[in-house]
Amino acid sequence: MDGRPATSDTIAAIATAPGTGGIGIIRISGPESAALLGKLFTPRNPHSSFESHKLYYGTIKDRQGRILDEVLAVYMRAPHTYTREDVVELHSHGSHLVLQSILTEVLSCGARAAASGEFTKRAFLAGRIDLTRAEAVIDLLQAQTGSGVRLAVDQLQGALYDAVASIRHTLVDLLAVVEVAIDFPDDDVEIIDVTSMQSQLQEKVIAPLVQLIGYADKGKVIREGVNVVIAGRPNVGKSSLLNGLLRDERALVTAIPGTTRDTIEELISVKGIPVHLVDTAGIRSHEDVVEELGIERARRKLDEADLVLFVLDLDAGVSDLDRELYQTLGDKKRILVLNKLDIAGDKQRTVIRNEFGTDTLVEISAREGTGLDDLLEALYVEILGEKEGIAEQVSCAPNLRHRIILEKTLAACEQLRATLDLGAPADLVAVDLQVALDHLGDIVGLTTPEDVLDALFSRFCIGK
Ligand SMILES: Nc1nc2c(ncn2[C@@H]2O[C@H](COP(=O)(O)OP(=O)(O)OP(=O)(O)O)[C@@H](O)[C@H]2O)c(=O)[nH]1
Ligand SMILES: [Mg+2]
Numbered sequence: 001m002d003g004r005p006a007t008s009d010t011i012a013a014i015a016t017a018p019g020t021g022g023i024g025i026i027r028i029s030g031p032e033s034a035a036l037l038g039k040l041f042t043p044r045n046p047h048s049s050f051e052s053h054k055l056y057y058g059t060i061k062d063r064q065g066r067i068l069d070e071v072l073a074v075y076m077r078a079p080h081t082y083t084r085e086d087v088v089e090l091h092s093h094g095s096h097l098v099l100q101s102i103l104t105e106v107l108s109c110g111a112r113a114a115a116s117g118e119f120t121k122r123a124f125l126a127g128r129i130d131l132t133r134a135e136a137v138i139d140l141l142q143a144q145t146g147s148g149v150r151l152a153v154d155q156l157q158g159a160l161y162d163a164v165a166s167i168r169h170t171l172v173d174l175l176a177v178v179e180v181a182i183d184f185p186d187d188d189v190e191i192i193d194v195t196s197m198q199s200q201l202q203e204k205v206i207a208p209l210v211q212l213i214g215y216a217d218k219g220k221v222i223r224e225g226v227n228v229v230i231a232g233r234p235n236v237g238k239s240s241l242l243n244g245l246l247r248d249e250r251a252l253v254t255a256i257p258g259t260t261r262d263t264i265e266e267l268i269s270v271k272g273i274p275v276h277l278v279d280t281a282g283i284r285s286h287e288d289v290v291e292e293l294g295i296e297r298a299r300r301k302l303d304e305a306d307l308v309l310f311v312l313d314l315d316a317g318v319s320d321l322d323r324e325l326y327q328t329l330g331d332k333k334r335i336l337v338l339n340k341l342d343i344a345g346d347k348q349r350t351v352i353r354n355e356f357g358t359d360t361l362v363e364i365s366a367r368e369g370t371g372l373d374d375l376l377e378a379l380y381v382e383i384l385g386e387k388e389g390i391a392e393q394v395s396c397a398p399n400l401r402h403r404i405i406l407e408k409t410l411a412a413c414e415q416l417r418a419t420l421d422l423g424a425p426a427d428l429v430a431v432d433l434q435v436a437l438d439h440l441g442d443i444v445g446l447t448t449p450e451d452v453l454d455a456l457f458s459r460f461c462i463g464k
Helices: 033-040 097-110 120-126 132-144 146-156 159-183 194-225 238-246 289-304 319-328 346-356 374-382 400-422 426-444 449-459
Strands: 011-014 021-030 040-042 054-061 067-076 087-094 226-231 263-272 271-280 307-315 334-339 360-363
Touching: 011 097, 011 263, 021 033, 021 120, 033 067, 033 087, 033 097, 040 067, 054 087, 054 263, 067 097, 087 097, 097 159, 120 132, 120 159, 120 271, 132 146, 132 159, 132 238, 132 426, 132 449, 146 194, 159 194, 159 426, 194 374, 194 400, 226 263, 226 289, 238 263, 238 271, 238 334, 238 374, 263 374, 271 374, 271 426, 307 319, 307 374, 334 346, 346 360, 346 426, 360 449, 400 426
Parallel strands: 226 271, 226 307, 307 334, 334 360
Antiparallel strands: 011 021, 021 087, 040 054, 054 067, 067 087, 263 271
């Protein structure tokens, strides 16, 4: 990959999270790193220079000679560093005030405060990582479940880069063949074998592109999770269900209809998928202003839901209010949760099953905790549209930016297929191939415009 011109100033930031911790780290990168270390750091055992990648014990002093903290310092000489520049890290005690005072000193000695993601941006600009790997760093920092971490680590290891590189490779090979045909137009031998080109295009370009685009949907779910709203009329057991799924008495449960006033949101992991669970106020018409506000919120949450757990009370049966609410779900994905199985009779169960038989139904007792595993299983299948284990089969997870580029590349390849079908001249085939290649180059950052890069790296935290 071509490196873009690197920046020449020296940047610094606190790399550890705000708050109190065992240790905190200041990270410095750029040509002045070693000089800054020499100015600020007094090693316990004096020596003339710092060996690369070796920890030194000593103190950091301000310009008045006051000790700010005892630290471990490491100097890492370019290019074997995160940014490929000279890097220094100062490991101090994990007090944010101490870290701030050290950073202030580093900045007053000539470093510039790093912008969000600037260290990773430098790694990209220096050509150490491609854009998919830089994005994997953000995903890794923001992953909410084990599956999200696994996908991010795979992408950091180059899973998406490799998949894209293999498609690029085929397109470049095809372009080479076509260019020979352009250069030797009068050759007797038919240089372009259209059938072979079509089959290579289909097997090694179009099919993998379609697969990657398919992974994007599942990847989004694994990375960002889904909003699941628990809804239903008052007293059917919505809050009891939330508590059951959380295995915690998070929401108040009483026999009084209208107990839940505000929405309550919690995150759970359903086999590695982050699920944002929302318990809502039971919906009914009511005079009480506070309850009315809660109901308004419940309706808004319902609008935003990816999936609704619509709760019915098996013991009380289905009322007109239940039916009315059910109608408002429209075509939202839903699972019908038939609660209070422990006190329900067989007759009510059959009646409800007959009325709502086309939906996915799960019978539970939120109070006793029965049926909750079946409900989670049904939730997983509804979310991913497939059976268990699919999260493990997704080998990389293109994000929205990748997806848009993959779709443009696919459109270009379909155009190319049509051009080949028409038996168009080699130079037109070459144009289509070049368009596909240009799009694909955007994914790894070969041709990505500066403003897109800025927007992308600004999603990082400072110090990364
Ligand atoms: N027997 C039985 N009772 C249940 C079950 N789940 C909930 N309940 C009871 O039903 C009543 C209402 O439960 P909640 O969880 O507060 O119901 P809700 O839907 O959140 O009610 P609102 O917040 O008022 O809309 C309480 O008395 C619960 O103990 C169940 O599985 N079996
Ligand atoms: Mg409630």
